[in-house]
Amino acid sequence: MPATDSHRSRSVAEQRRFFAREVERLTDRLYGTALRLTRDPDEAQDVVAEAVAKAWSRLDELRDRAQFEGWLFRILNNTFISLLRRRRCRQDRETGLETEGEEQPVTGFSLFEQLHQPFLLWWGTPQDQVLDSLLLDDIERALDDLPEPYRLVVVLVEVQGYSYREVSEMLALPLGTIRSRLSRARSQLQAALWECAQDAGLVYGPCPTNHGGGE
Amino acid sequence: MSPRDIRCEEVIEQLFDYLDRELDEEMQHRIERHIEHCRDCFTRAEFEKRLRRRLGETSRVAAPESLHRRLREVMESF
Numbered sequence A: 001m002p003a004t005d006s007h008r009s010r011s012v013a014e015q016r017r018f019f020a021r022e023v024e025r026l027t028d029r030l031y032g033t034a035l036r037l038t039r040d041p042d043e044a045q046d047v048v049a050e051a052v053a054k055a056w057s058r059l060d061e062l063r064d065r066a067q068f069e070g071w072l073f074r075i076l077n078n079t080f081i082s083l084l085r086r087r088r089c090r091q092d093r094e095t096g097l098e099t100e101g102e103e104q105p106v107t108g109f110s111l112f113e114q115l116h117q118p119f120l121l122w123w124g125t126p127q128d129q130v131l132d133s134l135l136l137d138d139i140e141r142a143l144d145d146l147p148e149p150y151r152l153v154v155v156l157v158e159v160q161g162y163s164y165r166e167v168s169e170m171l172a173l174p175l176g177t178i179r180s181r182l183s184r185a186r187s188q189l190q191a192a193l194w195e196c197a198q199d200a201g202l203v204y205g206p207c208p209t210n211h212g213g214g215e
Numbered sequence B: 001m002s003p004r005d006i007r008c009e010e011v012i013e014q015l016f017d018y019l020d021r022e023l024d025e026e027m028q029h030r031i032e033r034h035i036e037h038c039r040d041c042f043t044r045a046e047f048e049k050r051l052r053r054r055l056g057e058t059s060r061v062a063a064p065e066s067l068h069r070r071l072r073e074v075m076e077s078f
């Protein structure tokens, strides 16, 4: 029997082999992404397992096998987003995905601007070195501590590389909301990393213990 | 077209849009050229890219063996 590239001609056994091989290849990345989305190892596993089961049941929607990876990650993200929505129905909607009233501009906090100051450079801590010295655990914590709607856009845009439009479609939110959340998220994240850098003694500012106390 | 046809402040203002490839082609190109020639903006752009790489590292973990097992079970049930 000649092998053609059409879906129908593929046997179920062959489809299954292809699917299993691809899932195996992507499992670490699926899990890592789910972990950043859920922040919980057990829940991350549930989301991955659910996404994989969904993907198999919809495999005939995939037109081109070369697109498998992007297709599967989209299912993973959508699985998580549905989970959030289900959960939110039960809770109050205060932190909901659809929360509005965040259109006013943010005064952005920039880690670079904090680090790139003459007195700091003078002490020999170039900003890149500070970034490299931050522990992965600290970066993880800063990311995980962001309010959920902010964390979600950062994970989708910065970690996974989706465009603003794609994220706006995934979350069913206006583009402007995605932009404003993203800039708030970055600002908060960079402020948290600045605190980490100070706590870890990576920078020596004029006021090293600025948080917690009064003026 | 000089790299100075756009000011540093404008570059910094749009830096994330630039890094996210959200600008139209012409603006994308203007900023790119500016960054190639402006040391300050180059340093800033490299910093933000580096930070992004570090954020990306947080999703690079090994899945636990229990997940591999579970997925094999899920797939066997297909």
Ligand SMILES: [Zn+2]
Pocket (backbone or CB within 6 Å): B007, B008, B011, B034, B038, B039, B040, B041, B042
């Ligand atoms: Zn410049």
